[in-house]
Amino acid sequence: MNAVERRRFACPTLGAPMATGDGLLVRLSPLRDGLDGAAGAMLAEAARRYGSGEFELTRRGNLQVRGFDASGALAFAAAAKRLAGQRPGPLPLALEPPGDGLSGGRLAALRDELAARLAAFEAPLAAKCSVLFERRGDWGFAGLAADLRLRLDGDRLSLGIDGDAASACWFSASGAPVSLCDAAMVVLERLAGAGRHARGGALRSDRTLAARLEVLGFRPSLAPASAPAVVPGSLRRGTLVVGCPLGALPSARFEALAALCLHHGLRCWPLPGRLLLLAGEALGGPCTDAIRDELSRLGMVLDQRDPRLRIEACRGRPGCASAGFDTRGLAERLVQQLAALDPDGRVELHLSGCTKGCARSRPATICLVGGEREGALGVVLDGRADGVRQAWLNDDAECVAAALPALLARS
Ligand code: SF4
DSSP states (O other): OOOOOOOSSOOOSSSOOOOEETTEEOOOOOOOOEHHHHHHHHHHHHHHHHHHOOOETTTSOOOOEEEEEEHHHHHHHHHHHEEEEESSOOOOOOOTTTTTOTTTTHHHHHHHHHHHHTTOOOSOTTTTTTEEEEEESSGGGSOOOOEEEEETTTTEEHHHHEEEETEEEEEEESTTTHHHHHHHHHHHHHHTTTOTOGGGGGGGTTTHHHHHHTTTTOOEOOOOOOOOOTTTOOEEEEEEEEEEEGGOOOOOHHHHHHHHHHHHHHHHEEEETTTTEEESTTTTTTTTHHHHHHHHHOOOOOOOOGGGGGGGOSOOTTTOTOSSSSEEEEEEHHHHHHOOOOEEEEOOOEEEESSTTTTTOEEEEEEEEESSTTTEEEEEEOOOOOSOOOEEEOOOOOHHHHHHHHHHHHH
16 A cells, blocks of 8 residues: 555545645445444454544545544554455445445445546546446435436436536436446446546536447436435434534544444434434334434434534644644634524534645635634635635634624624
């Protein structure tokens, strides 16, 4: 392994960590079978021994850990491969928890088939080119943008180019000899031919591609109907969705979650939107309320209206060397105030340690950015961390809290 190599198809992986302000960052590929309590506890121990110990849940539903040196990243990767069913190299994103049970393992099998074909694919693709498998966009996948999305809904196979489920340019086919992976490879070869930085948008009006897909049985179609988005607290068919404030799972919380899973016989999967899916027979039974209470005590979110879901903060100080302030400490200070000032939940707050904006790429109602002027935060209203500063605030938490009502009134 080249420890800090960036692969062609993806962001950081176990085999290709990324250098950050606080050591190497590794990202696990989607967990095909989830994590049970015992594996979770051992993974937490490996993360603490070799890295920072803190897990982060990304917006796209990946687990990642920071703070490794090169040898620590290697040791953690070995543990994760053993404990979390990790395979080498980049994988297309797919999730098939047992609570779904509707695609009979076909999604994950298709994902693995495409991964094997991509491993032998030599043409360069853009570093962040993303491929997503879904059934009906379940578990929040419908809202994730991808260069290529592959949908398997009963006999109907669909392929969406560039966007989330609603905005992608779709082609569909029905019936057996049609191969979704063959069609996916045609799209990816065409994308590679458009240049090493080309993204899915380059193919939206590509007539040559449309003709090639038609030969394979795929014709232009309307966007297929998607499953409703999942929200924290939703309980169905032996599954429970929980939110993770700021996407951070410090080692103590991760270990406590693993112990809870072990005690109740649950498995756990990360979901898009910094959510976790817990699945097991105990959910829906007499222990359900006790499980919910334990999760609340751990600081997990079980209510969609929880104000912590409307604040995003990057790692900040002291974890990231680029950070100008303690983003998470400020987030905790502002939670209750935000809930009181904004009972309708219309405001989203982004606290970014520097202009890179790791926690959020979309605009937020209020974005406070550090790292440019000592002791000060730049204010961006309805924008991103790299947006135009409309004001500057003293970075003291009390000063920010005092300024918040006025910022909300301006937003
Ligand atoms: S946005 Fe935050 S986590 Fe990302 S580099 Fe800047 S300070 Fe570090």
